[in-house]
Amino acid sequence: MRILAIAGSLRRDSHNARLLRAAAIALPPGAELELLxxxxxxxxxxxxxxxxxxxxxxxxxxRERVAAADALLISTPEYNGSVPGALKNAVDWLSRPVATTVxxxxxxxxxxxSTGMFGAVWAQADLRRILATAxxxxxxxxxxVPAFHEAFGEDDLPHDPDLRQALADHTRAxxxxxATTRELAAAQR
Ligand SMILES: Cc1cc2nc3c(=O)[nH]c(=O)nc-3n(C[C@H](O)[C@H](O)[C@H](O)COP(=O)(O)O)c2cc1C
Numbered sequence: 001m002r003i004l005a006i007a008g009s010l011r012r013d014s015h016n017a018r019l020l021r022a023a024a025i026a027l028p029p030g031a032e033l034e035l036l037x038x039x040x041x042x043x044x045x046x047x048x049x050x051x052x053x054x055x056x057x058x059x060x061x062x063r064e065r066v067a068a069a070d071a072l073l074i075s076t077p078e079y080n081g082s083v084p085g086a087l088k089n090a091v092d093w094l095s096r097p098v099a100t101t102v103x104x105x106x107x108x109x110x111x112x113x114s115t116g117m118f119g120a121v122w123a124q125a126d127l128r129r130i131l132a133t134a135x136x137x138x139x140x141x142x143x144x145v146p147a148f149h150e151a152f153g154e155d156d157l158p159h160d161p162d163l164r165q166a167l168a169d170h171t172r173a174x175x176x177x178x179a180t181t182r183e184l185a186a187a188q189r
Contacts, residue, residue: 001030001031001070002031002068002069002071003034003071003174003175004036004068004071005034005035005072005075006073006087007019007020008075009038012038014038016077018156019075019167020035020073022152022158022164023073023171026171027175030175031171033073036062040065041062041086041087043058044058044062044090045058045059047092047093059093066094066102066103070107071108071178072106072136074109074112075110075113076111076120076124077120078114078121078123079123081123083126083127084123091130091131095133095134095135101134104135105135105181107136107178107181108174109138109171110128110131110143111124111170112145113148114146115147115148116146117147121142121144124142124143128142139170139174143167151163
C-alpha cells in the first residue's frame, strides 16, 4: 500500500511536513509513505486553462506520482482561514481533465495544524470539500494539531502520546479505506 504524502506548506522547516514524517512512523504494517518534495508543488505554474495542452512537465510529473499511489495523505496549514494557494493550485491541476482526473476515486485523508489554538480546522474542512469536489474519496475524519510549534521534539516524534495514537488511527483509517477500494476494484474485474 503506497501513500503519497503532500504537505501544503513549501517552507523548509514546515510543521506540516514534520507531521507527515511522524505519520510515516505511525503507519500500519504493509503501508509505506513517500513524502512529496516541495519542489513538486513549487514547479507548477498557476492554473491556466490555456496551458493545459501540451501539459506542463511539472503537472504531468505530479499526476503520475498521484496515479501511482494507492492513497493520498495531505497535511495542510491554514492561511487566512483556508488552504494555501500552492496546495489549491496543485489540486486544480490534478482535477483536470475532468474525464480522466487522477483524483477520481482516489482515497485521501486530510490532517494539519497551525501555531494557533485551532489546528487549521477551517483549512482541513475546505480541503476535504475541494478534494471531494474533484472526485476523491475523502476519509470522514480530521486531525487538527493546535500549537504546532510546541508539539514536536527534535526527532519528529510528537511529545503527546495522544497525538501519536491519533496519527496511527488516522493513517490506519486511510489504509483500510484504500484496501476496501482495491478489493472492490478487483471484484469488478
Ligand atoms: C500567510 C499566512 C496566513 C496564516 N493564516 C493563519 C490562519 O488563518 N489560521 C491559523 O491558525 N494560522 C495561520 N497562519 C499561521 C500558520 O498556522 C503557521 O505559520 C504554520 O506553522 C504554517 O504551517 P507550516 O509550519 O507547515 O509552514 C498563517 C501563516 C501565514 C504565513
